[in-house]
Amino acid sequence: MPGSASPVSTPPQVRPWERFALGGLVVAVAAVMGVAALAREDDQSTAGVAVADADPLDAERARGVQELLDRWATATVSGDEAAVVGLVDDAADPAFRDDQVNRARWASGVPFADFGYELTGESVVVPPQWTERFDGTELWAPTARFRHALAGADEQPTRKPVSLLVARRGADWLLVSDAPIPGTDRETWRGPWDHGPVTVTTVQTAGGPSVVLAHPGDEPMRDALAREVGPAIDHVSRIWGDSWARRAVVVVTASHEEFSALVGPGHDGANIAAVAVSDAPLPGEVSPSGQRIVFGPTADERLGEHSRAGVLRHELTHIAARAVTVDGSPMWMLEGYAEYVAHRDEDRPARVLAPELAARFASDDLPGALPSDADFAGDSAAVAYETAWSVCAYVADRYGERALTDLYRALATGARTDAEVDEVVRTRLGVGVAALVEDWARWVPGRFA
Missing domain, CATH: 3.10.450.540 (Nuclear Transport Factor 2; Chain: A,)
Known part of the structure; x- marks a missing residue:
């Protein structure tokens, strides 16, 4: 079932990637995107505009x-x-x-x-x-x-x-x-208060107050997220560290129109559980402005307890990492890392978390390369996301979680050629990309047994 993905986009455009979620659930890949980049761009282009x-x-x-x-x-x-x-x-x-x-x-x-x-x-x-x-x-x-x-x-x-x-x-x-x-x-721009009465739930989390905005009728989803946001923040911090705000604003939308208004045109939340949005960060900023996790209007119907918690942790990982993440960085690293954090310490087996990849393994058809950015859209999205998650899980298992986080920080610095990615991986892990994929393929059977 198709979901949405993480746009890391160039302001003011929003270009989310379409994706499938691990386990076949419809969830959004955290959109660490400059959907609100107008906040930081005082010299917006007036191309096509009649200036008076x-x-x-x-x-x-x-x-x-x-x-x-x-x-x-x-x-x-x-x-x-x-x-x-x-x-x-x-x-x-x-x-x-x-x-x-x-x-x-x-x-x-x-x-x-x-x-x-x-x-x-x-x-x-x-x-x-x-x-x-x-x-x-x-x-x-x-x-x-x-x-x-x-x-x-x-x-x-x-x-x-x-x-x-x-x-x-x-x-x-x-x-x-x-x-x-x-x-x-x-x-x-239209906020939640343009779309109906707003309910506000404030909870104390590690970095201060976190806020859940919702609408009357959304109480079950609102209350569940209010309970889960604190533990989810702590969960993300255990691997990413404390160098982020460690608080969040979560919005539960009541309509496709509202979701599209908050996330970007062309994305109505029909097949998306949640997306994270942010203003473009300033250099050295720990907590970029405008960070929000926006849940779609059908998320409550689509997500069970496990999947809702996983979506929240995934989006919070993108929120935590946004200050050091440059637009255009390799998607396999950005999304694989967020999925790894989301499912870290899960007791569900890999074949449940990654059914498409499990089917490829059963057919002796494992991917022979890291997913390209283009793979995270369309029919290839499910395998791309699950492969990225699995490769990051392998790196954490073989080299340690600190090495995985260090690799993220090293690769999340912008667009790179394949040769440049290979050099970063070799410098951080001691092996190139080809060897990494080969070693991962030998590790996978133990996870799908």
Whole structure:
């Protein structure tokens, strides 16, 4: 059954790999991806966008709109629905006004440490359909970012894109729309509080408060994850170490639309259990901003106790390693290591954890090489993931877990040629890739006996 995989992508694109989970379960490979990389990129490309202002923003206009955004943030986070209504232009779409009222109602119960909007210094041309509708009214379409952080769980805020349209009425600026503007690449990020009432469960974990955000009706999944996140964090730390936040924000989505909004377009969670997302890390950063583990809307139906715990540990491994993981690193190392950590100390036999690889072994058809990045998509994904897990399990068994973690750190530094990978493996383990695969193939029979 197909699942999703870990995109380690180049901002702002999200390119998750399709994958099968160990044991045939539908789970997501942790997406250590820059899905929120807008938070760290102030110089986003405007290719394909009609830029309205070549000169710096008019100071008076920018000041007036920033004041509007500040009032919007205050009204929303405090749940002041009347104040929100007063900030929306009378000619705006009533659905937009209703959405803002609901957002204020649903966001007010979330423990934000920071919540605000900020202009970026760019704007786009207002489409004719808006100028015609607001004939004679000054309209402006600035690019803004939504900034937020959860109390205790986030060391620093994450920033998400907002597509904004505002109108001047006398001396005041009012909100008109936050919908995507046709002909541009401007979009608005939607959080869990845009998709319904939010329940918040905070639990103390090794690095501080971990937060589980869910919706009414998701209580069984929410409560299970709240129980399991602390032990899962400890489990990951036993092999990765303590040099990471050791806390997490976990989101249980209630719809395919919500999952896609949090993970990336084109991924609705229909065949995905969970994905981890993160802002692009800064050099030397221990806890990148925007780290979230997002569970799909059908995860509770698909995952049993063992598989749910394995998914959580897998995603947390990607969260833990994100600060030292460079986009484009070999997938067999990134995913194999996360799967090894997820299933470390499991008492289930290898043929249960890796049924596709077990079938290949029974047919005397073991892979003769490490999986390529392309193998982690489509029909080859199951064997690729299970092979990567098994090779990492072999390295841990033969050379020790510290050697496996050191190998991860050495290979997670970006894209490499086959020759470069071979050199790293040879330096760390004393054998090249070909010998490693041969030794692994001799080790496998003892695991599938």
